[in-house]
Amino acid sequence: xxxxxxxxxxxxxxxxxxxxxxxxxxxxxxxxxxxxxxxxxxxxxxxxxxxxxxxxxxxxxxxxxxxxxxxxxxxxxxxxxxxxxxxxxxxxxxxxxxxxxxxxxxxxxxxxxxxxxxxxxxxxxxxxxxxxxxxxxxxxxxxxxxxxxxxxxxxxxxxxxxxxxxxxxxxxxxxxxxxxxxxxxxxxxxxxxxxxxxxxxxxxxxxxxxxxxxxxxxxxxxxxxxxxxxxxxxxxxxxxxxxxxxxxxxxxxxxxxxxxxxxxxxxxxxxxxxxxxxxxxxxxxxxxxxxxxxxxxxxxxxxxxxxxxxxxxxxxxxxxxxxxxxxxxxxxxxxxxxxxxxxxxxxxxxxxxxxxxxxxxxxxxxxxxxxxxxxxxxxxxxxxxxxxxxxxxxxxxxxxxxxxxxxxxxx
Ligand SMILES: Cc1cc2nc3c(=O)[nH]c(=O)nc-3n(C[C@H](O)[C@H](O)[C@H](O)COP(=O)(O)OP(=O)(O)OC[C@H]3O[C@@H](n4cnc5c(N)ncnc54)[C@H](O)[C@@H]3O)c2cc1C
Numbered sequence: 001x002x003x004x005x006x007x008x009x010x011x012x013x014x015x016x017x018x019x020x021x022x023x024x025x026x027x028x029x030x031x032x033x034x035x036x037x038x039x040x041x042x043x044x045x046x047x048x049x050x051x052x053x054x055x056x057x058x059x060x061x062x063x064x065x066x067x068x069x070x071x072x073x074x075x076x077x078x079x080x081x082x083x084x085x086x087x088x089x090x091x092x093x094x095x096x097x098x099x100x101x102x103x104x105x106x107x108x109x110x111x112x113x114x115x116x117x118x119x120x121x122x123x124x125x126x127x128x129x130x131x132x133x134x135x136x137x138x139x140x141x142x143x144x145x146x147x148x149x150x151x152x153x154x155x156x157x158x159x160x161x162x163x164x165x166x167x168x169x170x171x172x173x174x175x176x177x178x179x180x181x182x183x184x185x186x187x188x189x190x191x192x193x194x195x196x197x198x199x200x201x202x203x204x205x206x207x208x209x210x211x212x213x214x215x216x217x218x219x220x221x222x223x224x225x226x227x228x229x230x231x232x233x234x235x236x237x238x239x240x241x242x243x244x245x246x247x248x249x250x251x252x253x254x255x256x257x258x259x260x261x262x263x264x265x266x267x268x269x270x271x272x273x274x275x276x277x278x279x280x281x282x283x284x285x286x287x288x289x290x291x292x293x294x295x296x297x298x299x300x301x302x303x304x305x306x307x308x309x310x311x312x313x314x315x316x317x318x319x320x321x322x323x324x325x326x327x328x329x330x331x332x333x334x335x336x337x338x339x340x341x342x343x344x345x346x347x348x349x350x351x352x353x354x355x356x357x358x359x360x361x362x363x364x365x366x367x368x369x370x371x372x373x374x375x376x377x378x379x380x381x382x383x384x385x386x387x388x389x390x391x392x393x394x395x396x397x398x399x400x401x402x403x404x405x406x407x408x409x410x411x
Contacts, residue, residue, distance in 0.1 A: 007159060009133065011037040012330065014152050014162040016140055017169030018047065020057075020115065021292030021309035023122035025168055028070045028317045030129040032409060034324075037160045038126075039152070040136040047136075048119050054194050054271040056114040056228035058083060058207065058220060058303035060395030062404040063310045064111055069403045071128075075121035081223045082108035084205035086393060099393060109393050112207070112220050112228065114196075135160075143178045150287045150331065164331040165288045166316075168309075171278055173294035179285040185278035188358065190215050191238040192300050193231040195270040196222065197253065200262025203227055209301075210256075215358070216301050217256050227261070229253065230300055238272050275299055277355055279347070284340045287331035289316060296347050299354045307395050308347055314401035315342045321409050346398045353392075 013029055015022050018040035026038045046052055059067070064080075067073045086099040086109060099109065126132055135158065142153040143165065150165045167175025176183065203221040210217045215232030222228055231253070233241060244252065250266045257264055279296040283289060292309030316339045323335040391397045395404065402409055 007157065009037055009158065009160045011035045011133070011160060011162045013037070013164045013166060014039065014150065014160045015166045015168055016152065016175050017167065017173075017292075017294065018042075018044075018134060018136060019168065019170060019292070020118055020122065020306055021313055022166075022168035023119070023126060024066070024070070024072070024310060025166060025291060025313045025316070026132050026134075027072060027122065027125050027129065028066070028313055028403065029320070030132045031070050032317060032321050033131075034320070034330075035131045037133045037135060037162070039138045039140065039154060039160070040134070041139045043137045044123060044134065048116060048123060050116060051269065053115045053119070054196070054269055055230075055273075056112050056196070056220060056222060057118065057306050058110050058112055059118075059310075060110045060304075060307045060393065061107065062395030062400060063307050065406040066310055066314050066403045069406060069408070070125070072121050072125045075124045076113055076118055079117035079121075079223060080111040080113045081221045082205055083110045083112060083207050083221065084108055086207045086209065088209045088211075090211045108205070110395070112222055114222065114228070140174050140178075143175070145285075145287045163287070163329065164320075164336075166291055167288065167294045168291045170293045171276075171297040173290065175288065176280055176290055176294055179288050181283075181285060181290070182281045183278060184281070185276055186355065188275045188277070188299060189235045190232050190275045190358075191235050191272045192275055193233055193238065193241060193270060193272050194229065195231075195249075195253065196226055196228050196267050197257070197261075197264045198267050199225050199227065199264045201225070201260070203261065212256070218303075219257060219261075220303075226267070229257075231256065232275065232301070235274065242270060242272055273300075277351060279351055282340065283312075283343065284333070284336040286333060289336050289339055291316060295343075296351060298351055299358045301358050302350075302354050302393075304350055304354065304392075308350055311346065311395065311401065311404060312339075312343050314403040315339055317403060318401045318409060342399070342401075350392075 012035040015026055015038045018038045026036045029036050138154045141155045144151045150162055152160045167173050169175055205221055208219040214234050218230040220228045253266060254264050277298055280290055283295045291312040298305050319339045320330050323330050328335055
């Protein structure tokens with residue numbers, strides 16, 4: 001590891017973006033024998049600093065299977081809080097939805113882990129591979145693709161030659177822009193305000209999602225008597241809220257939580273993330289594939305963004321391993337098309353569901369409110385529908401890549 005000043009580095013795969021999806025991809029690919037270079041513009045020390053990312057992610061059961069299969073999970077497990085139930089309610093309405101892990105009888109619905117601990121765990125595992133080089137801070141200066149390979153020139157002058165380029169560089173992806181892949185986007189004019197709280201009573205492993213007029217308010221269980229909050233708010237109010245005194249902010253937070261956790265205290269900082277839906281119409285081009293938020297950034301309402309990225313990672317690894325085993329070029333368009341076809345439909349269904357949910361719940365119009373409350377109550381009573389939503393929460397819907405099923409790619 002460490003910045004490599006050699007002029008040209010030869011590798012099989014070059015990844016631009018060492019976020020959670022990028023590092024997971026690097027580890028999974030290296031574990032399956034590929035030579036990988038990862039480039040990120042942010043140094044490792046900053047990526048893992050407490051101030052860098054205040055979020056915690058709900059990792060679906062299937063995502064946890066992937067992290068176990070590639071040896072990252074043991075480093076994260078001490079920080080992982082099992083999600084045993086999810087309770088969804090429409091403000092103070094008594095009509096609600098309740099998902100319980102006992103119903104499917106197959107372990108927790110997922111785990112909550114602070115992103116910082118996930119990033120630290122990923123770096124610990126990354127260091128165990130000699131076939132990964134992590135170059136940071138480094139920015140992409142130029143990309144050249146040809147029939148025989150791809151060349152990524154970095155601003156330091158280092159050039160990485162590879163068979164395949166993966167753009168895992170988030171919503172503003174330079175790789176996507178370089179390939180000129182058309183993208184659609186919707187601005188929700190909402191921000192997700194994020195902070196953590198300590199509280200008097202146990203959360204009992206229950207995640208709460210409340211629909212308030214400005215957007216969803218999620219109370220997500222962390223280890224100990226702690227929870228992570230995602231308070232979705234109209235963008236024009238965000239500066240005012242972020243500038244509140246500690247006392248006023250804590251009192252707004254406590255009012256939204258209600259009394260069920262006892263006394264609450266905000267710990268650490270507060271962060272605000274703009275929310276939009278953005279997706280590329282195609283995930284692949286010659287010798288290039290997009291993964292994670294670079295391909296699709298969605299509303300955090302259902303906690304699925306990273307989970308979708310990890311599904312992309314597992315699918316791409318499987319496609320590339322199969323291709324290599326039969327002697328195909330891993331950068332060939334026919335190989336990358338298999339990845340794109342596998343992931344596009346599944347991801348599109350999730351964009352549509354999360355977009356629809358946000359529109360349905362981020363308003364306070366009487367008839368719509370009544371209809372959605374009755375809808376929630378109905379879903380709560382119909383077991384097959386409820387199981388369908390729970391399988392989505394667990395990430396087990398669709399044709400799952402083997403690594404998400406906890407299976408080895410050699411079997
Ligand atoms: C409030 C909120 C709550 C969320 N909660 C959940 C949740 O509970 N569950 C869930 O599954 N998802 C959740 N998400 C979504 C999730 O955070 C994202 O989907 C995920 O972080 C995307 O990961 P990524 O690695 O694809 O991209 P990113 O995290 O954006 O990483 C991209 C990386 O690329 C690097 N990079 C960018 N450009 C360049 C360049 N030019 N050169 C070099 N490097 C570059 C960046 O430095 C960064 O490290 C939430 C999102 C928000 C906003």
